[in-house]
Amino acid sequence: xxxxxxCRGLSCPEPVMLARQAxxxxxxxxxxxxxxxxxxxxxVTRTAKAMGWQVTIEExxxxxxxxxxxxx
Amino acid sequence: xxxxxxxxxxGAVVGLLAVVLVLQGNPAxxxxxxxxxxxxxxxxxxxHRAGVVQYLRPEIMSLVLGAFVTAMYVREFKSTxxxxxxxxxxxxxxxMAGALIFLGxxxxxxxxxxxxxxxxxxxxxxxxxxxxxxxxxxxxxxxLGRSQDQTPVSGFASPFIAxxxxxxxxxxxxxxxxxxxGPGSMAAPITLAAGAGLLVGILAQRTxxxxxxxxxxxxxxxxxxxxxxxxxxxVVALIxxxxxxxxxPGFAGQPVAHVDQTWNFLGMTVVGLAAVLAGGCPMRQLILxxxxxSDALITVFGMSGGAAFMHNFGLAGSPAGxxxxxxxxxxxxxxxxxxxxxxxxxxxxxxxxxxxxxxx
Numbered sequence: 001x002x003x004x005x006x007c008r009g010l011s012c013p014e015p016v017m018l019a020r021q022a023x024x025x026x027x028x029x030x031x032x033x034x035x036x037x038x039x040x041x042x043x044v045t046r047t048a049k050a051m052g053w054q055v056t057i058e059e060x061x062x063x064x065x066x067x068x069x070x071x072x
Numbered sequence: 073x074x075x076x077x078x079x080x081x082x083g084a085v086v087g088l089l090a091v092v093l094v095l096q097g098n099p100a101x102x103x104x105x106x107x108x109x110x111x112x113x114x115x116x117x118x119x120h121r122a123g124v125v126q127y128l129r130p131e132i133m134s135l136v137l138g139a140f141v142t143a144m145y146v147r148e149f150k151s152t153x154x155x156x157x158x159x160x161x162x163x164x165x166x167x168m169a170g171a172l173i174f175l176g177x178x179x180x181x182x183x184x185x186x187x188x189x190x191x192x193x194x195x196x197x198x199x200x201x202x203x204x205x206x207x208x209x210x211x212x213x214x215x216l217g218r219s220q221d222q223t224p225v226s227g228f229a230s231p232f233i234a235x236x237x238x239x240x241x242x243x244x245x246x247x248x249x250x251x252x253x254g255p256g257s258m259a260a261p262i263t264l265a266a267g268a269g270l271l272v273g274i275l276a277q278r279t280x281x282x283x284x285x286x287x288x289x290x291x292x293x294x295x296x297x298x299x300x301x302x303x304x305x306x307v308v309a310l311i312x313x314x315x316x317x318x319x320x321p322g323f324a325g326q327p328v329a330h331v332d333q334t335w336n337f338l339g340m341t342v343v344g345l346a347a348v349l350a351g352g353c354p355m356r357q358l359i360l361x362x363x364x365x366s367d368a369l370i371t372v373f374g375m376s377g378g379a380a381f382m383h384n385f386g387l388a389g390s391p392a393g394x395x396x397x398x399x400x401x402x403x404x405x406x407x408x409x410x411x412x413x414x415x416x417x418x419x420x421x422x423x424x425x426x427x428x429x430x431x432x
Contacts (some may be wrong), residue, residue, distance in 0.1 A: 036221075
């Protein structure tokens, strides 16, 4: 079961901090982060890319599902 | 790369407009000061009766409207709220209290520095200390909790208030106060001030420019993205002041400033810590309120209430310095901020968030 970090309703920097922690502690190559605002979407994306992860973004209603994949 | 360029451009435009606004009539080193301007608006509405700082500053209203229109256009407008509203109100009050001790929000601190006001050089490490303390709380799991989706009515509140204030400015009914002397009487022409605010509102919405985030992200993540904008404000304002002869270095006799260094330092510590706990500097709160976040609007109301409190009870700093009562306010603010910070540590980790999600 891949990790899902639910950051909906949280504002930055909290989603970034939680996503970073999830990536650092990930047991698998994939971490999914749910966010509910564009700022969090942009910031988590920037952070993940800076940490060398690939990011795929899906819109889910008014929220965003960010799928972070570790580069091997 | 494009991101990086746009935040630098946004900062540079803020710095440039600040210099232009002062040349065109705004008080010295006060081209843009969100705290000062919200305070002036509170005075204009009669919430406080300090006769020298009453004016409905159009920069504030157009900043909100610029952010609102942009957020609508890029489909980022989202009506949310309900994350610890009372604490946000108090944080807004404390942020304003600290700013009115030093005499400026973080934005004006940078502009004062760019004008050669060395008192801001003392305030800067105080501000960084405040942000650093806030980062400690964040690292330990500080959060004001999740916001909830709200109906659009709540999100439209901030732009609606901005429009009403603009109408009051243009019609100038008798119950609105306009300073006849002092900083409140010094203002750039309305159209220029409104245009400047609009442009900054648009840029700040797009780039997320924030004078607190600039320092916070450096401390937390060694991420200097927002800091580039912060630095650009300083560099361009400095060059602008040098070119136009507005750079006057020194400690004493600086415009709308005092030399009580302990309180310059600690006042900005209060602002820095309050801004981290509230999730944004005064300018960022206005922008977020324009994007539909009523949590940010509550913080702005807190700022307005804080301004009224500080001036009605004679607590605000003045060119003469900070009164003993004002000094007590700084100490009390710091205590309150520690209580709010320590009392809201709840998400320790990703695991905590998962459990929280299951429970809800």
